[in-house]
Amino acid sequence: MPQADNSAATLLIDGEWVPAADGRTRQIHCPADGQLVATVSEGGRADAERAIAAARRAFDEGGWSTSSAWERGDLLLRVADILVRDKDEFARAESLDTGKRLVESEYDMDDIAACFRYFGKIAGTDAGKLVDTGSPDAISRVQYEPVGVCGMITPWNFPLLQVAWKVAPAIAAGDTFILKPSELTPSTAVLLMRALVEAGLPAGVGNLVLGTGSEVGSVLSEHPAVDLISFTGGLHTGRTISAMAAPTVKKVALELGGKNPNVVFADADFDTAVDFALTAIFLHSGQVCSAGARLVVQDEVHDALVAEIVRRAEKIRIGGPFDEDAETGPLISAAHLQKVDDYVKEAVSEGAVLRTGGKRPEGERYATGHYYLPTVLDEVKQGSYAVTEESFGPVLTVERFTDEDDAVRIANDTHYGLAGAVFTSDPAKAQRVANRLRHGTVWINDFHPYLPQAEWGGFKQSGIGRELGRAGLGEYQEAKHVYQNL
Numbered sequence: 001m002p003q004a005d006n007s008a009a010t011l012l013i014d015g016e017w018v019p020a021a022d023g024r025t026r027q028i029h030c031p032a033d034g035q036l037v038a039t040v041s042e043g044g045r046a047d048a049e050r051a052i053a054a055a056r057r058a059f060d061e062g063g064w065s066t067s068s069a070w071e072r073g074d075l076l077l078r079v080a081d082i083l084v085r086d087k088d089e090f091a092r093a094e095s096l097d098t099g100k101r102l103v104e105s106e107y108d109m110d111d112i113a114a115c116f117r118y119f120g121k122i123a124g125t126d127a128g129k130l131v132d133t134g135s136p137d138a139i140s141r142v143q144y145e146p147v148g149v150c151g152m153i154t155p156w157n158f159p160l161l162q163v164a165w166k167v168a169p170a171i172a173a174g175d176t177f178i179l180k181p182s183e184l185t186p187s188t189a190v191l192l193m194r195a196l197v198e199a200g201l202p203a204g205v206g207n208l209v210l211g212t213g214s215e216v217g218s219v220l221s222e223h224p225a226v227d228l229i230s231f232t233g234g235l236h237t238g239r240t241i242s243a244m245a246a247p248t249v250k251k252v253a254l255e256l257g258g259k260n261p262n263v264v265f266a267d268a269d270f271d272t273a274v275d276f277a278l279t280a281i282f283l284h285s286g287q288v289c290s291a292g293a294r295l296v297v298q299d300e301v302h303d304a305l306v307a308e309i310v311r312r313a314e315k316i317r318i319g320g321p322f323d324e325d326a327e328t329g330p331l332i333s334a335a336h337l338q339k340v341d342d343y344v345k346e347a348v349s350e351g352a353v354l355r356t357g358g359k360r361p362e363g364e365r366y367a368t369g370h371y372y373l374p375t376v377l378d379e380v381k382q383g384s385y386a387v388t389e390e391s392f393g394p395v396l397t398v399e400r401f402t403d404e405d406d407a408v409r410i411a412n413d414t415h416y417g418l419a420g421a422v423f424t425s426d427p428a429k430a431q432r433v434a435n436r437l438r439h440g441t442v443w444i445n446d447f448h449p450y451l452p453q454a455e456w457g458g459f460k461q462s463g464i465g466r467e468l469g470r471a472g473l474g475e476y477q478e479a480k481h482v483y484q485n486l
């Protein structure tokens, strides 16, 4: 298994597990305590090019792209069964790579299996449609076909979940692919590829090339033999990838960052609003694209709500993935910890009021991990750095609003548009506000749930296209119109 495997033949190219062409490896250290948890192959340009050639051959010549969608669906259901069978091994590897609490990784594993099951079940249920030609002498249909060779680039915060959202629909559609997961968290991608092989994925259909974005990711983005690049990660990387993909006019699907407003009206149930405000931002130390990083709260309830959130935030227990009493964990790296701390300092320098946190926790227990205290920044100004930029850490900013129109205006005042929430006891107001929010997901009196059968994605600069749901399959398909003169 890939954990601390010094042979490091962890690239899957054309059905073979191989080391990097130039023999490079990378060591993965747990963010919670710095322990070495895996040694994996570090692929480069040559490996990416070989994998693209293999995926191209498998698509053009191997019969996969014209295989039965029902059989591909069965394969996905077998993968889901393997994920359930090996859940403990996957969850442990995910927690060691990310520092995430084991219970969260276990929870994610259920969602990942559900994603494979969903796409397994819908594969083949919708092959296209008949189109009315208006003439008895012609027939016309639109049929859905695989898009071709897909490059997939994914982040470190939900390493396997983000991979599953791409790999499962690509297999359902009949595409071939090259996966490049984050270089920081590769272990579960290796395990997943083993599961795909065990489930019967033919050689060359699914390829794994570990390595950095600047080497492997850029080859996938630029290469003329890649038909679609599907990326999840930060806005700036998304822009770079779009630009690299433009000369070959490949399809581009982007799931980018968010600066997600959590709108709390004065008539909301107080305890519910506090509970969800805390999990919205402090789950996985705020390293969640849809984290409720902006609390937008009605004037009347502002002081009481912020005071209670601060009181509870100071009680949150921080610890490593296997600490049973931990409620949140470390940040992914020392560089990211520095970025979050810089963000907080910048926010305070422009006038935000630091109510709690803003530094690393003290004590021997935290000395070797990348920990940061749950942080609350109050009275942040609209349009300021603190409400515009993603910290991607455990940092909650607070803005006030007066009435419903003001709440909607503030919540939409961002170039991002991934997710948002509304807390109120008035169902009609909840619906009105939800309809006016320019965000891809809106929760009412809840935060974070999503469903494999419901589309996920961003308005505005949070992305292009959708994952999950029917549209998530559609990203991996082309529509072809066939017209016949009888």
Ligand code: NAD
Residues within 6 Å of the ligand: 153, 154, 155, 156, 157, 158, 162, 180, 181, 182, 183, 211, 212, 213, 214, 216, 217, 218, 221, 232, 233, 234, 235, 237, 238, 240, 241, 255, 256, 257, 258, 288, 289, 290, 390, 392, 418, 458, 462, 463
């Ligand atoms: P990142 O953009 O730094 O890296 C993501 C991936 O892109 C990695 O695999 C990386 O190696 C690769 N990459 C980096 N530079 C590249 C380049 N020049 N060319 C090609 N590939 C390149 O993001 P991250 O730090 O791994 O993840 C955090 C970001 O991801 C946050 O902004 C978060 O909001 C976003 N995210 C979005 C969603 C969503 O569903 N919208 C989900 C999870 C994370």
